[in-house]
Amino acid sequence: MKKYLIALMMVLAPVTASAAGGAAVPLDSFEVDLTNKASLQRGMANFVNRCLGCHTAQYQRFERAATDLEIPNELVEQYLIFDENKKIGEHMTNAMPAAEAKVWFGNPPPDLTLEARLRGPDWVYTYLRSFYKDESRPWGVNNAVFPDVGMPNVLENLQGTVINHCTPAELHSEHGKIDPLTGEEIGGCMSIEPKSGSMSEEEFDQYVYDLVNFMAYMGEPSKMVSGKIGTYVLIFLVILFVFAFALKKEYWKDVH
């Protein structure tokens, strides 16, 4: 029995370790929806417009994304590939030199193909919405889930400038949760400077949702295909059941 208990603990150890290794700030939860093609299509547009300038997705081909997301190739070529020398069959890379990028940002922008798998979609979703104004940092912003980040807030004109009134302790407390007793927001000490962003809070959350949904697709494109295959397999089994049942009846009709 003891042996089994130890084995069980070893199996569970990585789960608890990764849970404890997360950020101190609670993450907003994120439901990936690979069936929502419209969201994924918008997400791809957001990604190439706002992220591909600095980050690559070097394992993702434009054409594969076009096929999976049901965007006609001509539209991708016309609107989503900005480099005229690039063909649709090529990977989603950019021209940023890594060595210079390290000097400009402190750290070069990492490849994002597998980022949503590496950090989890919850983390990426929270990260992109958690930049706040901090004049002491080189780009004038800091991030609640990635302290002293080297990335500028590239979505600031959409979200608006986030002002942080939190003490460090509050920042790492139950930020954004509702107190069940008073109904008030706990740690609601971040606010958006009025009229500084072009989107409402809901529009911005949707924008980032689509973007992260696309990043989740990139991390595991085969999931989309396996979902479809699963449906075909179930349909096949239902049809097979009809014949198997008829055969069973035929075999058993004389046995009583």
Ligand code: HEC
């Ligand atoms: C101006 C260049 C630039 C743009 C544009 C940009 N980033 Fe970044 N990003 C960076 C840099 C530099 C880092 C590395 C920061 C560090 O390690 O301190 C980074 C880091 C990140 C990370 C954290 C990586 C990790 O796990 O360490 C994520 C996630 C990310 N970027 C997502 C995005 C997304 C999504 C977009 C598009 C909305 C985007 N970035 C646009 C420069 C950029």
